[in-house]
Amino acid sequence: MKAQIFAFLWACILCGSFADFNSENSAKPCELAHKGENIEFPKDFSFGVATSAYQIEGAWNEDGKAPSMWDTYTHEHPERISDHSTGDDTVESYHRFDQDLAVLKELKVNFYRFSISWSRVLPNADTSVKNRKGIDYYNMVIDKLLQNNIKPMVTMFHYDMPESFNEFGGFTNSSVIDYFEAYASFLYETFGDRIKWWITFNDPYVFCGMGYAEGTFPPLVHSPGVGDYICMDNLLRSHARAYRSYKEKYYSYQRGKVGININPAFFYRKDGQTSDELVDRALQYQLGWLAGPIYNTGNYPSVIIQDIAENSKIEGLSESRLPVINSTWSDIIKGSGDFLAVNYYTSHYVEIATPPEGEVPSKEYDSKIKVSMDDKWRRAKSEWLYCVPQGLEDVLKWIRDKYNNVEVLITENGWSDDGQLDDPQRIDYLRAHLQAVLNAINDGCNVTHYTHWSAMDNFEWNKGYTEKFGLYSVNMTSENKERFPKKSAAFYTSVIDSRRILR
Ligand code: GBH
DSSP: OHHHHHHHHHHHHHHHHHHHHHHHHHTSOOOOOOOSSOOBOOTTOEEEEEOOHHHHOOOTTSTTOOOBHHHHHHHHOGGGSTTSOOSSSTTOTTTOHHHHHHHHHHHTOSEEEEEOOHHHHOTTSSTTOOOHHHHHHHHHHHHHHHHTTOEEEEEEESSOOBHHHHTTTGGGSTTHHHHHHHHHHHHHHHHTTTOOEEEEESOHHHHHIIIIIIOOSTTOOOOTTTHHHHHHHHHHHHHHHHHHHIIIIIHHHHOOEEEEEEOOOOEEETTSOOSSHHHHHHHIIIIIHHHHIIIIISSOOHHHHHHHHHHHHHTTOSSOSSOOOOHHHHHHHTTOOSEEEEEOOOOEEEEEOSSOOSSSSSHHHHHTEEEEOOTTSOBOSSTTOBOOHHHHHHHHHHHHHHTTTOOEEEEEOOOOBSOOSOOHHHHHHHHHHHHHHHHHHHTTOOEEEEEEEOSBOOOOGGGTTSSBOOSEEEOTTSTTOOEEEOHHHHHHHHHHHHSBOOO
């Protein structure tokens, strides 16, 4: 009884403070003023939505699919997922693509970004078994999209490493480079007659950082400053080889584009000053680590090479913890992207940390910076996500200036809440970020696509089903898992229809 009273009191305190948080939070700004002459998106600009295989497909062990490391992880560690859930079934897109297609048609999107589950099509990770039923599923998805005039855009890898390969090291085993190249070639060969937009990797910083530094995503390796750097390095080489394979063997008749997806933030100095060494340092660590080698020099940014070499020496190592890119590899890596795909969610404040913070070694320590958020920014349900639309505009301009105005695709951008259908905060976020894209275009940035994350609520990694990013809600308790539009869906469609951001 005592415990119950206590729980009740506690719940009241929590819900009270949550109500305060909500009303105070929604009073905070989440908007951006129009800049430049054009109020309309260019004619050939495309609007889309995104999902990823593990987050929506379900059918984790059906029709010959082998487990990915997310299957193993959620089965072995329910305690690590907020609501102890898994992606075993999730929103059942493997069986319900027609419902997804209805969503896409209703939204009137020009393209759909989805990912292919490696272990569904190649259950042994290598090409020894090509799983017919898995291949048929993606053929069906692609064909129906095209029949409905929706361009398919494919991510080859969205965190879900085949468990069989994970067991011998995943992205810390350099054989992954050959495996990934073979997987990519298999995809070009099988689907490349119809796929013209290929993204090799989603969000390497999160994948390598959480998987091999923090150890909070599978494979749960805690090796900051070493494991994450090796992972990033092998991933960069895998990407570059997959790109070269396309150019050498497929491009001449398939004529598509291949790029990589990075998740940058912009950084603002706490003292209000802009564009200087400190902001640049932060952006090099966040975005330049991979974008620099691919879209610029063929090598890691010099600030990163120097910092890590110095620290490695102090730690008594004979070589730097950052792998070396020799000239043969540099030639393969340099220029290995037709476009840069950007997932933008939020931005940070940055300051120099004296002395450096974080474990020794770690990226935080090596970078000598510390980041923070501003209480003045509106926050989403996700703790890490604040509405900073200016950051998107500024990141796009930074890319324009550093990488020779490479073509940029916004491949994710979105807001989390409890999943209610009346979602004015998502509309504010969407409107402000579309404004940021338009401002950047008006300022000469070469942005050609905007993608909202996500088409519908889905399995949100360690948060399970407790944080919702969809334009559509999914009835998870009904047998048919119906999808229902939120108010933000209609708003997005009004933008797609009018090519303007309506008030
Ligand atoms: C995107 O990355 C991902 O590409 C997408 O799959 C995801 O659904 C979306 O974010 C929303 O989070 O699980 O609590 O440990 C953006 C960067 C990646 C930020 C993962 C938060 C982990 C939170 N995010 N992340 S948790």
